[in-house]
Structure formats: C-alpha cells, structure tokens
Amino acid sequence: MIDGVGLGGREQTAMSMTEIQRDLTQAQKMELVGLLAGGIAHDFNNVLAIVLGHTGLLLNEPLSARQLKRVEAIHSAGERATALTRRLLLFSRREMRQPRVFDLNALIVELMKMLHRLIREDIEFVTRLSGEPARVMADPGQIEQVIINLTINARDAMPGGGVLTIETAVVDVAGGPGNPDTPGARSVLLTMTDTGPGMTDDVKAHLFEAFFTTKAPGEGTGLGLATAQGIVKQSGGEITCESELGRGTTFTISLPQVVDEVAPMADPWVYSDLPRGTETILLVEDDGDVREIAGEILTQQGYRVLNARDGDTALQLLERHPRPIHLVLTDVVMPGTSGRKLAEQACALRTEMKVLYVSGHPDDVVLHAGVFDGSVPFLRKPFTPLGLARKVRETLDLR
Ligand SMILES: Nc1ncnc2c1ncn2[C@@H]1O[C@H](COP(=O)(O)OP(=O)(O)OP(=O)(O)O)[C@@H](O)[C@H]1O
Numbered sequence: 150m151i152d153g154v155g156l157g158g159r160e161q162t163a164m165s166m167t168e169i170q171r172d173l174t175q176a177q178k179m180e181l182v183g184l185l186a187g188g189i190a191h192d193f194n195n196v197l198a199i200v201l202g203h204t205g206l207l208l209n210e211p212l213s214a215r216q217l218k219r220v221e222a223i224h225s226a227g228e229r230a231t232a233l234t235r236r237l238l239l240f241s242r243r244e245m246r247q248p249r250v251f252d253l254n255a256l257i258v259e260l261m262k263m264l265h266r267l268i269r270e271d272i273e274f275v276t277r278l279s280g281e282p283a284r285v286m287a288d289p290g291q292i293e294q295v296i297i298n299l300t301i302n303a304r305d306a307m308p309g310g311g312v313l314t315i316e317t318a319v320v321d322v323a324g325g326p327g328n329p330d331t332p333g334a335r336s337v338l339l340t341m342t343d344t345g346p347g348m349t350d351d352v353k354a355h356l357f358e359a360f361f362t363t364k365a366p367g368e369g370t371g372l373g374l375a376t377a378q379g380i381v382k383q384s385g386g387e388i389t390c391e392s393e394l395g396r397g398t399t400f401t402i403s404l405p406q407v408v409d410e411v412a413p414m415a416d417p418w419v420y421s422d423l424p425r426g427t428e429t430i431l432l433v434e435d436d437g438d439v440r441e442i443a444g445e446i447l448t449q450q451g452y453r454v455l456n457a458r459d460g461d462t463a464l465q466l467l468e469r470h471p472r473p474i475h476l477v478l479t480d481v482v483m484p485g486t487s488g489r490k491l492a493e494q495a496c497a498l499r500t501e502m503k504v505l506y507v508s509g510h511p512d513d514v515v516l517h518a519g520v521f522d523g524s525v526p527f528l529r530k531p532f533t534p535l536g537l538a539r540k541v542r543e544t545l546d547l548r
C-alpha cells in the first residue's frame with residue numbers, strides 16, 4: 150500500500166520499484182505508514198468533528214421517522230470512520246493515550262467476536278473470566294492491540310492447530326507492579342496460554358526487543374511484543390512470558406486493580422441532558438467549520454462564546470475583553486502560535502482561567518511536549534456534542 154509513496158508513485162519503473170522495495174526495511178515501512186496516518190489524521194479528524202457535531206445536534210431536534218433514520222445513518226458512518234482512523238493510528242503507534250477505568254472482562258467478551266475471525270478453525274479458543282470485575286486503568290484501545298498481537302502470535306505458533314486459553318483473575322499482591330506495598334492491593338491478571346512448540350532460551354531472551362522476529366520478512370515486524378511491553382508498563386503493569394520447548398507458552402499481564410466505577414463505554418445516541426453552563430469560553434480553532442459547530446454546541450448549552458481563528462487573535466481578545474473569560478478551548482496544532490504557547494501566555498494574562506486542549510493530531514512533537522501525560526485537560530477530535538459539553542463542564546469545575 151505504501152510502496153512508492155513519495156517516491157514518484159506510478160511513474161516508477163518496475164525495476165526501480167523492486168530496488169526500492171528491497172531497500173525499504175520493515176521499520177521504514179512502519180515509519181511511512183505512521184507518517185501517512187499522522188498526516189491525514191489532523192484534517193480527517195476535523196472533517197469528522199464537523200459531521201459528528203452537526204448530526205449529533207440534529208438528533209436532538211424534532212425529526213420525522215424517515216429523517217431520523219437518515220441522520221442516524223450519517224452519524225454512525227461518522228463513528229465508523231472515527232474508529233477506522235483510530236485503528237490506523239494505533240497500528241502506526243501514533244495514537245494518543247486515552248486512559249480510563251474499564252472492566253477487562255467486558256473488553257475481552259467484546260473482542261472475542263473479532264479474535265474468532267483472526268484464528269483458524271483448528272485452534273480451540275477457551276476463555277475463563279474472573280467472577281469479580283477486573284477493573285483496570287489503561288487505554289482500552291491499546292490493551293485490545295496487545296491482546297490481538299498475543300492472539301496472532303499464538304496462532305502463528307500453532308500451525309497444526311491447538312488450544313489457546315485466555316484467562317483473567319483478580320489476585321492479592323503485596324508490593325506487586327503498581328502496588329508498592331499497599332496492604333490489600335490487588336492485581337488483575339490476564340494470561341494467554343497456547344499449546345504451541347514453546348521457545349528456545351535464545352528466543353526468550355530477545356522476545357521483547359523491538360524488531361526481534363523469527364518470522365519471514367513481510368510476515369512479522371518484531372514490534373508486537375515490544376509495543377505490548379511499552380503499553381503495559383505505561384499502565385503501571387508488567388508483562389512476562391513462561392515458555393519451554395515442547396510445552397507451550399504462557400504470557401501473563403498484570404495490571405493494578407482499580408476500585409473506581411467504570412466509565413460508560415460510548416456516548417449514547419441522544420444527548421438529552423448535556424451538561425450546561427453560563428461561563429464565557431474563548432474558542433480558538435483555525436478550521437472555520439469546526440469552530441462553527443463547536444461554538445454552536447456550546448452556545449446551545451448556555452455558554453457565552455468568543456471566537457478566535459488563531460493564537461494571535463486570541464491573545465488580542467484576551468487583552469481587550471473587559472469581562473472574565475473562564476476557559477480557553479484551544480486546538481493544539483495551529484499555524485502561528487501553537488495551542489500550548491497560547492495557553493502559557495493566556496494564563497499569564499488571566500490567572501484564573503482554565504485551559505482545555507483539543508486535538509486530532511497525533512504528532513510525536515505534540516506528545517513529547519508533555520501536554521498529554523493525563524494531567525492536562527484534553528479532548529480528542531473528532532468530538533460529539535456530548536463529549537465536548539462534558540469535558541468543558543468537567544474542566545470548568547476543576548478547582
Ligand atoms: N506464543 C508464542 N509461541 C512461540 N513463539 C512466540 C510466541 N509469541 C511470540 N513468539 C516469538 O517472539 C517473536 C516476537 O514476537 P512479536 O509479536 O514481538 O513480533 P512478531 O509476531 O514476529 O511480529 P509482529 O507482531 O510485529 O507482526 C516472534 O517472532 C516469535 O518468534
């Protein structure tokens with residue numbers, strides 16, 4: 150799919166294409182896919198924000214049954230496109246982390262439908278889920294990615310068929326990962342066991358290294374387990390492997406158990422009770438259509454909205470506006486002053502003001518800027534009316 154991208158595309162002769170293909174290592178291919186995905190994500194997420202915003206609002210207006218059906222169809226197409234973009238970004242590992250509390254058992258039950266399609270019929274799938282809720286704090290999309298890779302690895306290890314067992318358990322730990330000696334701390338364990346040939350000590354020693362693969366070129370990148378380890382560690386957990394030649398393989402992931410309530414899985418269809426407010430919000434967004442729909446949603450919820458198309462305009466407004474501004478809602482990536490720079494200068498001007506960042510841009514530069522370590526209010530694009538209204542209220546209510 151990516152061969153020839155940026156290299157002259159169709160004009161390349163067959164000969165030079167083969168050379169190029171040979172020269173592009175798997176890693177470079179991943180990098181290219183990542184660049185491509187990252188490049189389109191910003192614009193594409195803006196487009197989706199417009200679609201989901203308008204259809205979301207329409208769903209709250211009186212519609213005939215026929216119209217409702219059509220608007221629902223557009224809305225769900227928008228959601229499908231959102232999921233697709235996310236998957237592409239996840240694959241290229243440029244997706245932003247969105248940790249939240251969820252039940253690992255519920256996620257596995259949902260995921261099984263897809264996993265069944267991934268494995269062949271000669272592999273028996275056994276699931277044993279813990280009786281008590283297996284609540285963890287992580288990015289559910291990333292955890293899905295980890296389970297998918299472990300499933301594919303097990304499938305590939307059992308070309309002649311076998312059994313793959315997925316199990317969860319909640320266990321007591323003292324001083325386990327993420328539970329530094331807290332009495333009563335518990336861990337959620339996810340184990341995936343296959344009846345494949347197992348691994349040699351040599352393979353075991355390199356398992357989690359990036360680009361380590363025993364698969365043929367084109368069949369594996371060797372990034373699966375390296376990514377999995379990164380994801381699990383980021384979530385305060387650990388991934389380990391037990392394997393012996395001739396005795397199969399078991400991967401164990403342990404994550405700290407969380408006792409908080411589980412956040413709702415998806416936005417409901419009808420946004421009957423969107424959170425409201427009367428505060429003044431400065432909306433900074435360079436895409437006019439996105440600005441318009443976001444402004445409309447917020448105005449409808451009772452807020453007073455000031456608009457700015459870029460950082461400089463926003464700063465002028467902040468200096469001039471005679472009354473309090475309670476929140477700056479700003480895009481992160483904009484031409485000129487970036488959202489982050491703007492926020493710094495804005496907060497110096499008005500110390501009481503809150504900042505909420507919005508972005509559909511998965512660029513590493515943004516990630517490394519330290520904005521998204523979870524401590525700073527952030528809303529992912531595309532947003533639905535409910536998502537926007539909730540996050541704005543939540544940010545305004547931070548003390
Ligand atoms: N269940 C397993 N049984 C036997 N060997 C395994 C198993 N899981 C992983 N391995 C070994 O570990 C290597 C690395 O796995 P990893 O998932 O990181 O990369 P990959 O599967 O080769 O490629 P990718 O996941 O990027 O497509 C595999 O190539 C394989 O040799």
Ligand SMILES: [Mg+2]
Binds near residue numbers: 299301302369373374
């Ligand atoms: Mg793999």
